Amino acid sequence: MGFGQDLRNSHEGLIKLQDWELKLLETVKRFMTLRVKSDKEYAALLLNISQQVDKQDNSSQIQYISTVSKSWAQMVQQTEQLSKIMKSHAEELNSGPLHRLTMMIKDKQQVKRSYQSIHQQIEFELNKVTKADIEKLKGTYRQLTKDAHSAKEKYKEAITKGKEPEKARERYDKATMKLHNLHNQYVLAVRSAQLHHEHYHENTLPLLLDSLQKMQEEMVSALKGILEEYSEITSLLTDEIVKVHKEIHTSVDQIDPVSEYDNFIEVYRSPETNEPNVEFDISLLEETENLQANEILWNNLTADNLQAMLKSTTEELVLTQKSLHSKEDLMVDLQSKIEEYARSCEKKSDKVLLLSQKQSLEELKQMVQLLRCSEAKLSSQKEMLEHKMQENEGKEPPTVVNYEEDARSVNSMDKSKDRISKFDTLRHSIAGIIRSPKSVLGSSSFIDVIPISEKPLGEQEWYHGAIPRTEAQELLKQQGDFLVRESHGKPGEYVLSVFSDAQRRHFIIQFADNQYRFEGTGFPTIPQLIEHHYSTKQVITKKSGVMLLNPVLKDKKWILNHEDVILGELLGKGNFGEVFKGMLRDKTPVAVKTCKEDLPQDLKIKFLSEARILKQYDHPNIVKLIGVCTQRQPIYIVMELVQGGDFLSFLRKKKEDLKTKQLLKFALDAAAGMAYLELKNCIHRDLAARNCLVGENNLLKISDFGMSRQEDDGIYSSSGLKQIPIKWTAPEALNYGRYSSESDVWSYGILLWETFSLGVCPYPGMTNQQAREQVEKEVPR
Numbered sequence: 028m029g030f031g032q033d034l035r036n037s038h039e040g041l042i043k044l045q046d047w048e049l050k051l052l053e054t055v056k057r058f059m060t061l062r063v064k065s066d067k068e069y070a071a072l073l074l075n076i077s078q079q080v081d082k083q084d085n086s087s088q089i090q091y092i093s094t095v096s097k098s099w100a101q102m103v104q105q106t107e108q109l110s111k112i113m114k115s116h117a118e119e120l121n122s123g124p125l126h127r128l129t130m131m132i133k134d135k136q137q138v139k140r141s142y143q144s145i146h147q148q149i150e151f152e153l154n155k156v157t158k159a160d161i162e163k164l165k166g167t168y169r170q171l172t173k174d175a176h177s178a179k180e181k182y183k184e185a186i187t188k189g190k191e192p193e194k195a196r197e198r199y200d201k202a203t204m205k206l207h208n209l210h211n212q213y214v215l216a217v218r219s220a221q222l223h224h225e226h227y228h229e230n231t232l233p234l235l236l237d238s239l240q241k242m243q244e245e246m247v248s249a250l251k252g253i254l255e256e257y258s259e260i261t262s263l264l265t266d267e268i269v270k271v272h273k274e275i276h277t278s279v280d281q282i283d284p285v286s287e288y289d290n291f292i293e294v295y296r297s298p299e300t301n302e303p304n305v306e307f308d309i310s311l312l313e314e315t316e317n318l319q320a321n322e323i324l325w326n327n328l329t330a331d332n333l334q335a336m337l338k339s340t341t342e343e344l345v346l347t348q349k350s351l352h353s354k355e356d357l358m359v360d361l362q363s364k365i366e367e368y369a370r371s372c373e374k375k376s377d378k379v380l381l382l383s384q385k386q387s388l389e390e391l392k393q394m395v396q397l398l399r400c401s402e403a404k405l406s407s408q409k410e411m412l413e414h415k416m417q418e419n420e421g422k423e424p425p426t427v428v429n430y431e432e433d434a435r436s437v438n439s440m441d442k443s444k445d446r447i448s449k450f451d452t453l454r455h456s457i458a459g460i461i462r463s464p465k466s467v468l469g470s471s472s473f474i475d476v477i478p479i480s481e482k483p484l485g486e487q488e489w490y491h492g493a494i495p496r497t498e499a500q501e502l503l504k505q506q507g508d509f510l511v512r513e514s515h516g517k518p519g520e521y522v523l524s525v526f527s528d529a530q531r532r533h534f535i536i537q538f539a540d541n542q543y544r545f546e547g548t549g550f551p552t553i554p555q556l557i558e559h560h561y562s563t564k565q566v567i568t569k570k571s572g573v574m575l576l577n578p579v580l581k582d583k584k585w586i587l588n589h590e591d592v593i594l595g596e597l598l599g600k601g602n603f604g605e606v607f608k609g610m611l612r613d614k615t616p617v618a619v620k621t622c623k624e625d626l627p628q629d630l631k632i633k634f635l636s637e638a639r640i641l642k643q644y645d646h647p648n649i650v651k652l653i654g655v656c657t658q659r660q661p662i663y664i665v666m667e668l669v670q671g672g673d674f675l676s677f678l679r680k681k682k683e684d685l686k687t688k689q690l691l692k693f694a695l696d697a698a699a700g701m702a703y704l705e706l707k708n709c710i711h712r713d714l715a716a717r718n719c720l721v722g723e724n725n726l727l728k729i730s731d732f733g734m735s736r737q738e739d740d741g742i743y744s745s746s747g748l749k750q751i752p753i754k755w756t757a758p759e760a761l762n763y764g765r766y767s768s769e770s771d772v773w774s775y776g777i778l779l780w781e782t783f784s785l786g787v788c789p790y791p792g793m794t795n796q797q798a799r800e801q802v803e804k805e806v807p808r
Contacts, residue, residue, distance in 0.1 A: 030240035031233030033296050040295035045139045052132050059125045063117045074110040077103050092290040094282050101278035108271045122597040124257040127376040131249055134382040138242045147551055153227045157220040157305050164213045168311050171206040178202035204328040211323050219404045220305040226400040234396050238389040245385055247284035252375035254279045323415045330424040337412040344405040351398040358391045383590045484553050485658045489578035492657030495632040499524045500531045507576020515628050518660040527573040534567055587654040603634040617653055620664040637732040638664045648700030650730040671721030678786035690782050696727035705768045712766050714774035715755045716781040753795040
């Protein structure tokens with residue numbers, strides 16, 4: 028029992044299932060969020076939120092028996108019993124299960140989007156290969172049959188009347204050649220459609236559905252881990268609470284990822300249907316001569332073309348096999364990495380950290396299956412062509428039309444021989460032209476391995492992710508430069524940015540009826556839409572007249588995918604979001620700064636400005652940037668992990684062990700880093716012990732460039748900052764908003780005071796206002 032076997036025609040049911048589960052996860056997330064907030068008035072709030080959840084669950088009943096739903100309902104009921112005595116460890120709950128659940132919801136949304144996208148793609152490809160392409164060839168076949176029949180009649184008439192029989196014979200020959208070549212193409216297309224149909228129903232669709240079921244079960248398993256960890260964190264040791272929690276734990280333990288969807292499958296099971304396979308249309312042969320169904324024709328008109336087709340098919344097969352082997356190696360490597368990391372998971376909810384990698388693995392399996400389908404079709408075509416060529420190896424291709432016999436009928440033997448000789452010359456010239464299959468087939472191959480426009484949006488080099496509008500505008504410099512980005516103000520909405528007529532223009536990509544468009548033709552994916560406008564040079568809108576000429580490629584040196592970064596424990600919170608310890612796929616430990624998705628646009632731009640500054644720097648006393656993840660929300664800035672933590676905490680913790688010599692070394696490190704910044708015309712504006720880090724061998728590094736600015740003249744004027752570190756800021760910056768390297772020197776002096784006082788706050792005993800007034804009294808006018 029499984030999705031691939033039993034739900035092949037239950038697409039709508041699967042969408043409803045995923046929608047319901049997302050609603051359930053959002054309900055669980057709201058529940059946990061409210062619990063974190065209810066620290067002081069927990070007893071009263073706990074009963075209230077339990078009732079809210081119960082009402083929400085009753086209003087959205089599902090139509091099948093779910094162990095997750097049953098367990099969740101039991102947990103809510105038991106939570107009501109805790110309302111009089113429960114006090115939660117709110118911070119631990121927030122950084123653990125709630126954070127994992129948020130990640131899981133995003134992963135589940137991505138699974139749904141991926142399933143819908145792949146399902147739409149394979150349905151479109153099935154219809155194209157087995158219906159649209161076949162019908163198109165059949166129409167052409169019928170037309171060429173008429174043309175050949177007409178040419179034959181005209182040739183006979185010319186022979187009889189003696190009116191330009193050579194030209195009539197040439198037209199007859201050309202018409203026959205076109206028909207025979209198209210016949211061969213149709214034979215191959217029918218075989219290709221048969222195999223595609225077979226692979227779709229036996230492999231492609233079942234693999235997609237089984238992949239979905241596997242990810243669904245992985246999600247259930249991850250949710251089970253989250254709920255188990257939630258159960259442990261919120262548990263206390265009194266008999267009454269222990270009893271309640273045992274019941275909760277029992278209800279969670281009843282969740283079985285493997286059997287979770289058994290009842291759903293029973294409810295939505297679709298009857299197995301026998302889809303008619305693609306067969307050769309015998310009616311096409313009714314008005315033709317010497318043509319057989321499913322047989323390739325080899326004669327003096329098709330021999331050269333068949334040889335060229337064999338060469339093209341062989342080359343295409345080699346490319347497909349190379350791509351297939353590459354993807355299979357990637358699949359094995361990713362599988363081993365997932366298994367390795369799974370063994371190192373310390374917490375039950377750490378399963379969530381692997382969901383994106385597992386989804387990538389399932390998508391890779393789908394890609395491998397599509398390549399195997401292509402390989403099978405190409406191999407079959409190659410085998411048919413090779414068999415026909417080997418069957419006639421060493422033979423002269425038979426002549427289609429016996430011109431000599433026709434010539435005798437009008438007593439023109441000698442002239443006919445001349446004509447045949449001339450025609451053979453012409454035929455060989457034409458054969459030289461058609462050696463390239465492009466002239467017959469209109470493309471370099473029957474099947475593209477993986478066209479660029481079919482690759483996911485995130486893999487397109489002109490897609491820059493969630494970069495700010497201002498940064499996108501800086502990248503557009505020449506007429507026709509373009510890129511695609513995700514809107515900062517409206518996550519999930521995509522924007523085309525183009526430089527046209529000395530202006531930067533921004534066009535929202537419209538999405539309606541499962542189609543992406545500007546104002547004209549719609550396409551299933553954004554890459555296909557962009558490829559259409561780029562290749563055809565069709566204007567984006569008639570009013571704007573903008574055309575796409577030059578794709579602006581993203582800087583791969585700094586771009587990371589979210590899947591490349593595995594988030595770990597929470598290290599702290601910053602001005603823009605949370606900071607996590609993380610790990611790259613190659614096991615490199617990193618620090619990951621995340622940007623809250625609900626931040627205003629201007630703050631998101633400031634968040635990314637730190638990465639833009641650090642991209643240019645390489646110095647041992649400056650924290651190093653690893654990369655940025657802007658392909659989707661939330662945005663990450665990935666930096667080297669400095670194990671010693673912030674300098675201020677280090678001074679306070681290690682003050683008993685620190686000697687003057689080591690403190691001098693810290694001062695020299697900070698001076699070296701700031702001198703490097705001055706050479707780069709960078710003004711830090713927030714130098715302080717809290718914004719420095721201590722690495723290996725007590726190496727001090729300058730960090731936190733969120734307020735930094737880089738100016739050509741080394742001077743920056745600010746109209747005002749919401750939060751100014753008054754005790755660290757120079758008087759001219761406080762009074763006039765004038766920042767420079769000199770004002771950074773003032774901050775460095777305060778840093779020295781922090782260093783040699785071993786972490787004491789500057790101007791002890793004074794408020795910010797008192798310290799400011801005292802400094803201004805002592806500063807010479």
